[in-house]
Amino acid sequence: MAAFLALFRRDLVLGARIGGGAGVGLVFFLMLVTIMPFAVGPDMALLARIGPAILWVAALLATLIGLDRLFQADDEDGSLDLLRMSPLPLPLIVLAKGLAHWISTGLPLALAAPFLGLLLALEPKALLAVTVTLLVGTPALTFIGAIGAALTAGMRRGGLILSVLVMPLMIPVLIFGISATSAALGGTIPFMTPFSILIALTLFAFVSGTVAATLAIQNAEG
Amino acid sequence: MRLVVKGLSSIRSGRPVFSDLDFVLKSGEALAVTGPNGVGKSSLLRIIAGLLPPSEGQLTLEGGDAETPLNEEAHYLGHRDALKPSLTAFETLSFWQSMLGRTLLDPDKALIQVGLGHAAHLPSGYLSAGQRRRLALARLIVSRRTIWLLDEPTSALDAASETMFNGLVTEHMNNGGMVLVATHTPLGFPAQTLAMQGGA
Numbered sequence: 001m002a003a004f005l006a007l008f009r010r011d012l013v014l015g016a017r018i019g020g021g022a023g024v025g026l027v028f029f030l031m032l033v034t035i036m037p038f039a040v041g042p043d044m045a046l047l048a049r050i051g052p053a054i055l056w057v058a059a060l061l062a063t064l065i066g067l068d069r070l071f072q073a074d075d076e077d078g079s080l081d082l083l084r085m086s087p088l089p090l091p092l093i094v095l096a097k098g099l100a101h102w103i104s105t106g107l108p109l110a111l112a113a114p115f116l117g118l119l120l121a122l123e124p125k126a127l128l129a130v131t132v133t134l135l136v137g138t139p140a141l142t143f144i145g146a147i148g149a150a151l152t153a154g155m156r157r158g159g160l161i162l163s164v165l166v167m168p169l170m171i172p173v174l175i176f177g178i179s180a181t182s183a184a185l186g187g188t189i190p191f192m193t194p195f196s197i198l199i200a201l202t203l204f205a206f207v208s209g210t211v212a213a214t215l216a217i218q219n220a221e222g
Numbered sequence: 223m224r225l226v227v228k229g230l231s232s233i234r235s236g237r238p239v240f241s242d243l244d245f246v247l248k249s250g251e252a253l254a255v256t257g258p259n260g261v262g263k264s265s266l267l268r269i270i271a272g273l274l275p276p277s278e279g280q281l282t283l284e285g286g287d288a289e290t291p292l293n294e295e296a297h298y299l300g301h302r303d304a305l306k307p308s309l310t311a312f313e314t315l316s317f318w319q320s321m322l323g324r325t326l327l328d329p330d331k332a333l334i335q336v337g338l339g340h341a342a343h344l345p346s347g348y349l350s351a352g353q354r355r356r357l358a359l360a361r362l363i364v365s366r367r368t369i370w371l372l373d374e375p376t377s378a379l380d381a382a383s384e385t386m387f388n389g390l391v392t393e394h395m396n397n398g399g400m401v402l403v404a405t406h407t408p409l410g411f412p413a414q415t416l417a418m419q420g421g422a
Contacts, residue, residue: 006320010309017308078302081273082361085293086321221274 003088007096014073015104021066022104029062029109033116044121051120052130052181059109059134060141060174064163067145070101071153071217080153080217091214098146098209106138129184129191133198137177140202143209144169150213154220173201223249223285223368225270225400230279232265239265243279245416249368252391252401254409257418263404264300266418267371270402271298286368296369297322301377303358307347311338311357314346315364322365332360337386351378359387362394370394370401384410 015022036054037047074080074097083093113134114127122130148166152158180194224246231241239262247253255263268274270281272293283292305314315329327335333342336356341349346357355378362370370391376384388410391401395411403409 003321003323006317010306010313010317013313014306014308019308076302077306078300078304079306081268081271081298081300082304082318083321084273085271085296085298087294087323088321221268 003086004092004096007083007088007093008100011097011100012104015100020104021069022108025062025065025105026108026112028065029058029112030116032058032061033119037119048121048123048126051117051122052126052185053178054120055113055117055130055134056137056174056178056181059113059138060170062109063106063138063141063145063170064159064167066105067101067142067149067166068152068159068162070097070146070149071213072149072155072158075153075220084217090217091210094146094150094210094213094217095206098143098213101146102139102142106142107135110134110138123185126181126185129181132184133177133180133195136195136202137173137198140173140198140205141170143202143205144173146209147212147216150216150220153217173198173205176201223283223398223400225369226280226282226284227270228280228282230266230269230281231277232262232269232274233277234265234274240418241278243416243418247400247402247414249285249398249400250395252395252403252409252411252413254413254415255402255404255418256406256415261418263418264373267298267300267373267402267404270369271296271371273298283369292369294323295367296371297362297365297367298371298373299358299362299375300373303354304361305346305349305354305357308345310343310345311349311360312342314357315360318361319364322361322367324366325364326366327363329360329364332364333357335363335386335390336360337383352380352383355379356383356386359390363390368399370399372401372403372405374404374406376405376407 014020040047110131113131117127117130145166148162152162176194176198180198183189183191183194227245230243232239257263265274269276281292283295286295311333312329315332319325333339336359338356346354376387392411
C-alpha cells in the first residue's frame with residue numbers, strides 16, 4: 001500500500017511540475033470549446049442545444065492529448081523496468097498511474113466544464129448534468145486510453161496510433177454520457193437509465209483497462 | 223545463497239542471442255560478464271531481472287525466501303538512470319525506497335555516501351551525467367536486495383566516483399550480496415569472469 005501511494009503521489013507531482021503536461025489537455029479543451037461559438041454562429045438556442053455534445057466531444061479529444069506519455073515517459077527513462085521489479089503487482093502499478101493521470105488530466109476537464117458551458121449558453125441544469133456525467137465518464141476515457149498508452153509505450157510518435165486504437169472504444173462512453181445529459185434536461189427516458197450504463201462503463205473500464213494495459217506492458221519485450 | 227543458472231538461452235526477434243549458458247554465483251561473489259557488443263550481456267542481465275523471458279533454461283536462487291521471486295531480490299541498474307528531471311535527488315530516492323521496499327539506508331545518508339549530499343534538493347535535471355549516474359547508484363543502497371545487476375555501471379563516472387562505486391560493491395559483497403556486472407573495463411574488485419562468445 002505504501003508503494004501504491006508513493007507511485008500515485010509521484011505521478012501527481014510529476015504531472016503538476018514543469019514539463020508534466022497536466023495543463024495541456026485542459027488548455028486544449030478550453031480552445032476547442034471557445035472556438036465553437038465562432039464556428040456555429042451566435043445562435044444561442046442552437047448553442048445551448050448542442051452545448052453538452054460539444055463539451056463531451058472536446059473532453060474526449062482533450063483526454064487523448066497527453067495519454068501517450070502515460071507509460072512512454074517511464075519506458076524511455078528506464079523507470080518502467082524498475083517499477084516492474086517492485087513488489088507491487090503490475091496491475092496495481094497501472095491502476096496507480098491511471099488514477100493519478102485521471103486526477104491531473106480528466107478531473108480538471110470535468111471541473112472546468114461548468115465554466116466553459118457558460119460560453120455555450122447552457123442553462124444551470126445543463127451545466128450540472130454535463131459536469132456530473134463528465135465526472136463519472138472521464139475515468140472510463142482515461143482507463144480505455146491506458147490500453148492504447150501501454151501498447152504504444154515503446155513507440156516514437158505513438159500518439160496518433162494510440163488515438164486510432166482507443167477512439168472506437170471510447171464511443172460507447174460518449175454515447176451514454178451525452179444521452180444521460182439530454183435525459184437530465186427532459187425527454188422520455190429517465191436520467192438514471194443511461195447514467196447507470198455510464199457508471200457501468202466506467203467500472204468496466206477500470207478493470208479491463210488495467211488488465212489489458214498490464215498484459216501489453218508484460219509482453220512488450222520478447 | 224546461490225544463484226544457479228542452467229542452460230539459459232535467449233532468442234530475440236527470431237535471432238539467437240546466446241544459448242546454453244551455465245554458471246553459479248554464491249553469496250559474497252561478483253561476476254564480470256564480458257564480451258563484444260551485441261553478444262547478449264544486457265539481455266542476460268534483463269533476463270535475471272525478470273524483465274525479459276528466457277527462451278530456455280532455468281534461474282534459481284537457492285537458500286532464499288521461496289516466496290520471493292527473483293526480480294524482487296535484485297537491483298537492476300541499466301543504461302538509463304530512471305531519473306525524472308523534475309524530481310529532486312532526495313524525492314527520487316525516497317520514492318524508490320517506498321517502491322522497492324526493504325529499507326536499508328535513509329535517502330539523506332545514501333546521498334552523502336555517493337557524494338551528492340549537497341545536491342539533495344536539486345532537481346535531477348540539473349545534475350551532470352556523472353552525478354546522475356551516482357544518484358542511480360544511490361538507489362542500490364536505499365533498499366536491501368541480494369543481487370545487484372549492473373550494466374556498464376561506471377560509464378560517465380570519474381576516478382573518485384569509481385573508487386566510491388568499488389567501495390559500495392565491496393561492502394555489498396561483504397554483507398553477503400552478489401554482483402553481476404556487464405562491463406568492458408577492468409573492475410576495481412575481485413570478480414570471476416564470464417566471457418560471452420559471439421557468433422551464435
